[in-house]
């Protein structure tokens with residue numbers, strides 16, 4: 001990675017990693033990006049983290065796919081046996097014409113036997129085209145993406161109780177808050193630029209409250225750190241709300257004017273005195289009381305949460321509690337107040353908005369709604385099925401059951417990201433036709449019949465929507481390598497090879513079609529985004545830069561009121577026992593992004609964090625007889641991995657933290673596929689595990 005002093009072109013775009021959506025300036029020389037700098041975007045104001053600033057040279061990695069590939073007749077059996085740099089024994093190069101025809105031949109006319117995984121790393125236009133392809137082309141809604149694995153439960157709770165799945169306020173609104181809760185999130189590692197705003201908030205005297213079963217760097221800036229027992233979120237949050245009621249701190253005027261179902265919520269909270277649930281939460285009642293007073297007594301409070309909240313069998317209940325907590329304090333709809341699930345991928349908000357989910361058409365219009373279906377049927381010239389489709393993990397189950405036999409996977413890596421990987425990889429191996437469109441020969445592409453070489457985000461034009469509801473313009477700085485193509489074009493060509501007759505010639509035409517159907521995009525045009533770079537939705541006029549705070553005058557629910565949804569304690573699906581006595585929790589590290597396909601090929605990031613690792617408390621390592629830096633084996637009922645162990649006092653003595661970016665010790669071989677019943681999200685944050693010194697270590 002050079003210093004970027006020698007460049008001939010500068011292009012503004014958006015960082016391709018997390019949902020913060022930092023705007024970047026890409027400096028390129030010829031066909032190569034040589035440096036990245038931050039620019040003054042609405043979310044980052046010139047700031048970048050290490051991934052955004054130094055994690056770009058994966059774009060030019062020699063493993064990039066540059067030609068379509070077709071599986072050889074005599075290829076080894078499908079499995080994780082293809083080296084991404086040496087795939088000749090498994091695949092042969094093909095022309096685009098042959099590859100598209102081969103891909104289409106295995107999909108055409110197969111109706112419900114086909115399912116599609118799109119990606120939150122795609123642009124809005126690509127996400128829209130992908131869901132349209134599956135819905136129009138195959139007559140069902142079996143199309144989903146990785147939102148199912150991150151915030152599906154948050155979205156379920158928000159839609160149910162607030163009427164909208166997006167944030168009610170941008171994270172930058174913290175500038176106007178005097179108290180903020182960060183729960184089940186580690187923004188210093190996972191949303192680093194957003195974390196800088198949180199630290200500044202604390203530095204100027206704001207009361208920062210961090211709640212998490214694992215310690216973290218942000219706790220150093222917090223007035224209160226509640227390190228509660230894993231899985232005890234609902235008990236803890238209900239006890240905070242109990243104190244707010246008990247001490248007369250409820251904003252009764254707000255509750256009366258803007259909400260419903262308060263009486264049931266108040267009754268429900270009576271059973272959650274902090275003393276009663278201390279055994280469950282591990283948090284002293286005085287600490288709960290202090291947090292309740294700080295948040296309810298604040299003039300303006302915000303709540304931020306991440307996947308520590310959502311990735312549980314009770315993830316929707318966790319989010320319901322957070323919504324109730326904000327509502328009872330009147331901390332919604334004003335400057336410095338709001339609910340903010342920190343979205344993970346760069347375009348998970350936009351891909352969800354665009355309908356890349358099995359139960360919703362764009363803008364969360366239910367597939368069961370005849371008006372919504374009718375609108376798209378008229379536009380597309382094809383009926384939309386009224387039944388919700390299968391979710392990510394349900395699709396894998398359906399493959400094992402024989403119902404789904406062909407898949408189209410765009411930019412997603414379920415062979416690494418799904419829970420219980422032996423099950424997921426078994427499903428991929430069982431498919432009789434798999435089309436993978438990606439920039440690298442990922443673990444999932446190992447199982448493909450046809451691989452279509454795609455474009456990195458810095459190689460194409462397209463819009464993305466960040467965690468703040470800011471729709472931003474991505475611009476190409478360099479062309480895709482070799483014969484690789486922009487993703488929107490590949491989807492169009494495959495759709496046409498399947499007989500759909502699409503005529504799009506540029507993503508701006510796709511955006512115009514979306515904006516014509518999606519009220520959230522009212523007053524936002526491609527031309528405006530090219531000019532302004534970003535517009536926050538909702539934008540009330542063609543000049544309005546957008547509304548950072550919503551729901552000041554009511555909620556988009558029938559009657560205009562938000563709803564309290566009392567939540568009871570549901571234990572984790574798999575509790576520790578004598579055989580598997582510890583708790584496994586998974587997550588990300590600062591330097592690596594999700595399944596590692598990009599960041600492990602970014603030279604600086606890989607140099608900083610090159611090796612699979614997990615973290616245990618020093619006392620646990622002593623008990624196991626493992627030195628810090630030594631090798632440890634982690635085993636659950638589903639699998640085992642052996643990897644380097646780090647000593648980390650932030651991890652409780654009965655827990656293990658395991659990042660999921662490393663194929664050589666894939667965390668999801670171990671995770672529990674049990675689902676939250678509403679969001680259908682797997683319980684990545686809790687599994688019973690045993691740890692022991694690796695044999696021969």
Ligand code: SF4
Pocket residue numbers: 015016017018019020021022044047048049050051052053191192193194
């Ligand atoms: Fe990219 Fe997120 Fe880092 Fe910003 S905070 S530079 S969007 S990874």
